[in-house]
Amino acid sequence: MSTPVARSVPAAIRSVLARDRWALAGTVTVVVIGLVAIFADVLTAIEGHDPYTYDASALDPASGLPAGPFGGVSGEHWFGVEPLTGRDLFAIVVHGARTSFLIGLAATLVSIGLGVLIGAAAGYLGGWVDRVIVWSADVFLGFPYLVFMIALGAVVPVEFPRALLLIVVIGFFGWPSTARIVRAQVLTLKERNFVKAARTLGASPWEVFRTELLPNLWGPVLVMATLSVPGKVGLEAALSFLGVGVLPPTPSWGRSISAAIDWVAVDPAFLLFPGLALFGVTWGFNALGDGLRDALDPKWGRKP
Amino acid sequence: MISLRYAATRVGGMALVLLIVAFCTFVVFYLVPSDPALMACGKPCTPENLALAREFMGFDEPWWQQFLTFLGGIFTGRTFGSGATAIHCTAPCFGYSFRQNADVLDLIGDRLPVTVSLAVGAAVLWVVLGVGVGVFAALRKDSWFDRVALGASVIGVSAPVYLVGLLGILVLGFKLDVVPVGNYTPFSEDPVRWAWGLVLPWCVLAFAHAAHYVKLTRTQMIETMSEDFIRTARAKGVAERTVVGKHALRNVLLPVVTLTGLELGSLLGGAVITERVFSLPGLGNLLIEAVHGRDLPTLLGCTLFAGFLVVVANAVVDLSYGVLDPRARLT
Numbered sequence: 001m002s003t004p005v006a007r008s009v010p011a012a013i014r015s016v017l018a019r020d021r022w023a024l025a026g027t028v029t030v031v032v033i034g035l036v037a038i039f040a041d042v043l044t045a046i047e048g049h050d051p052y053t054y055d056a057s058a059l060d061p062a063s064g065l066p067a068g069p070f071g072g073v074s075g076e077h078w079f080g081v082e083p084l085t086g087r088d089l090f091a092i093v094v095h096g097a098r099t100s101f102l103i104g105l106a107a108t109l110v111s112i113g114l115g116v117l118i119g120a121a122a123g124y125l126g127g128w129v130d131r132v133i134v135w136s137a138d139v140f141l142g143f144p145y146l147v148f149m150i151a152l153g154a155v156v157p158v159e160f161p162r163a164l165l166l167i168v169v170i171g172f173f174g175w176p177s178t179a180r181i182v183r184a185q186v187l188t189l190k191e192r193n194f195v196k197a198a199r200t201l202g203a204s205p206w207e208v209f210r211t212e213l214l215p216n217l218w219g220p221v222l223v224m225a226t227l228s229v230p231g232k233v234g235l236e237a238a239l240s241f242l243g244v245g246v247l248p249p250t251p252s253w254g255r256s257i258s259a260a261i262d263w264v265a266v267d268p269a270f271l272l273f274p275g276l277a278l279f280g281v282t283w284g285f286n287a288l289g290d291g292l293r294d295a296l297d298p299k300w301g302r303k304p
Numbered sequence: 305m306i307s308l309r310y311a312a313t314r315v316g317g318m319a320l321v322l323l324i325v326a327f328c329t330f331v332v333f334y335l336v337p338s339d340p341a342l343m344a345c346g347k348p349c350t351p352e353n354l355a356l357a358r359e360f361m362g363f364d365e366p367w368w369q370q371f372l373t374f375l376g377g378i379f380t381g382r383t384f385g386s387g388a389t390a391i392h393c394t395a396p397c398f399g400y401s402f403r404q405n406a407d408v409l410d411l412i413g414d415r416l417p418v419t420v421s422l423a424v425g426a427a428v429l430w431v432v433l434g435v436g437v438g439v440f441a442a443l444r445k446d447s448w449f450d451r452v453a454l455g456a457s458v459i460g461v462s463a464p465v466y467l468v469g470l471l472g473i474l475v476l477g478f479k480l481d482v483v484p485v486g487n488y489t490p491f492s493e494d495p496v497r498w499a500w501g502l503v504l505p506w507c508v509l510a511f512a513h514a515a516h517y518v519k520l521t522r523t524q525m526i527e528t529m530s531e532d533f534i535r536t537a538r539a540k541g542v543a544e545r546t547v548v549g550k551h552a553l554r555n556v557l558l559p560v561v562t563l564t565g566l567e568l569g570s571l572l573g574g575a576v577i578t579e580r581v582f583s584l585p586g587l588g589n590l591l592i593e594a595v596h597g598r599d600l601p602t603l604l605g606c607t608l609f610a611g612f613l614v615v616v617a618n619a620v621v622d623l624s625y626g627v628l629d630p631r632a633r634l635t
Contacts, residue, residue, distance in 0.1 A: 022458075138321075139321050139324055139325075142321050142325070142611065142614045142615050142618055143325060143328075143611065143614070144325070144570065144573050144607055144610030144611045144613075144614055146570070146576060147573055147576070147591060147606060147607050147610040148329065148607055148610075150576065150591060150592070150595060151329075151333065151591070151594075151595065151603040151604075151606070151607055152332060153595070154594075154595035154596075154598065154603065155332075155333055155598070155600070155603070230462065234464055237464060238464065238466070238577055241466055241577065241580075242576060242577065242580060242592060242595075243592070243595070243596075244595060257466060257467065257470070258466075258580075260470065261470060261581065264470055264473060264474050264478070265474070265478045268474055271467075271470055271471075271474070275467045275470070275471075278464060278467065279462060279463055279464075279467060282462040282463070282464070283458065283459070283462035283463075286458065286461055286462050287458065290458075
């Protein structure tokens with residue numbers, strides 16, 4: 001059993017970006033789309049449209065299709081317009097990035113936070129705490145969570161803020177996989193002398209966690225977080241795609257893709273732009289996460 | 305091979321997990337302010353009619369009693385209302401959909417063949433494809449084949465099923481017109497049309513899933529091929545085909561079986577997204593219909609059924625370990 005390669009997290013990130021072209025490309029993609037999400041208002045102001053205003057003049061009155069070739073792409077509407085409503089697709093995609101990033105990152109924060117706390121408690125405290133946690137993680141992993149989330153999205157009243165619901169639900173169901181990995185790491189760390197020393201000196205479990213365990217968990221935690229963002233972003237998009245995610249008119253890539261189903265034969269551009277954006281974010285985080293994993297610990301993440 | 309004691313603990317554990325899933329689902333769905341009786345009572349809804357509807361459906365009882373009644377119904381069946389208008393739901397009763405006027409279990413049974421056709425067909429395809437490509441990529445590590453396979457698997461992991469599905473429909477269905485889009489024929493009616501109609505969904509689902517298997521198989525294979533027992537096998541003159549096919553592959557199969565079992569289990573509970581994209585009338589479709597119709601009994605039934613499949617899949621995976629790996633044989 002080899003101990004993980006000791007290397008500081010920032011140094012590892014730098015070396016990944018310097019060596020691994022795919023990880024670098026992934027990072028650039030994520031950063032670009034992240035900036036788009038942050039500056040969504042500025043970008044739509046430059047283009048001159050918002051994602052909510054209906055505009056019949058951009059449509060072909062006979063068919064309801066966007067006027068002009070390729071979904072109505074023009075200097076006026078950079079990504080064309082939505083069929084039937086004439087809403088600007090660029091504004092929808094750009095503001096959809098905001099929805100995606102907000103829910104994806106916040107849900108990741110919730111699930112990683114819960115997973116680290118629960119996993120560390122299981123590994124460090126041991127005994128019945130450990131048994132209960134391991135067992136509940138098994139129950140959770142056996143939970144039909146997609147079906148459950150769809151059903152939940154249907155029964156929760158519309159007054160409840162949707163973004164918050166999605167963050168809590170998606171985040172909450174994500175803790176078991178993180179907790180398992182953190183627990184395994186803590187079990188090894190617990191036997192190391194610096195943790196034993198801290199315990200002998202009378203440090204409480206919380207102090208040991210904060211000062212001894214957590215600094216040694218940053219590497220795996222960062223890798224787990226990076227690799228779990230695409231799943232969360234995808235889940236939000238999937239739920240919105242199925243009509244139980246964020247509610248209209250809040251822009252969402254998943255909902256736009258769902259709306260594009262009915263138009264795919266006549267207006268493929270309507271599918272292309274939100275689809276590419278979603279693919280870009282997912283791919284970017286995956287590429288970066290894979291690179292980080294290889295750099296921080298070549299052995300980590302492989303199951304026996 | 306498997307002791308009775310182990311089997312009993314295992315079945316007991318499965319039942320407990322299902323009970324917890326049922327309890328959580330029940331509590332969440334029934335505590336959320338959404339009243340099925342109000343929706344069923346018709347317009348104008350007088351307070352008397354509402355009370356009657358509640359009583360008929362069993363919603364007049366406190367929630368914990370409703371839960372116990374629901375559990376009891378699984379073993380003994382349930383009767384809603386009394387007299388001439390009574391509806392009987394035979395055991396095992398997983399609820400009655402007042403919206404569709406049907407036993408929830410019957411509704412699930414009607415849709416299950418579609419989802420099974422979709423999921424099992426796709427699983428066969430993705431395992432063969434994923435493991436095959438993974439093994440060849442590992443044997444020819446760093447070749448162009450390996451690179452293309454890895455690149456394609458990264459795309460497969462990152463592209464959502466519905467995106468790949470829609471592109472497939474667009475290109476293969478509409479532009480090239482080689483495969484049919486959006487019609488399901490039951491197997492019993494015409495096996496050839498059944499398979500032909502499912503070709504595109506199978507391929508799309510398999511592409512999305514195979515990516516994980518390529519990565520998994522490749523990593524595992526590379527690791528296994530450098531082990532001592534492979535060297536020993538080669539040294540004693542075993543043909544390379546046998547070394548790869550019998551000695552190495554057996555080690556690769558364990559994680560593959562785990563992943564397949566779990567993914568298939570959750571997919572059988574409703575390939576919701578794929579079914580929506582290809583308009584297949586399966587379990588996922590039933591779930592979405594229940595969502596739009598606010599059909600609580602059906603939602604509960606679908607969730608429980610999905611949970612049941614996941615739990616069963618977990619158990620099957622555990623049992624298959626013993627067959628594949630003598631070291632993990634259960635005592």
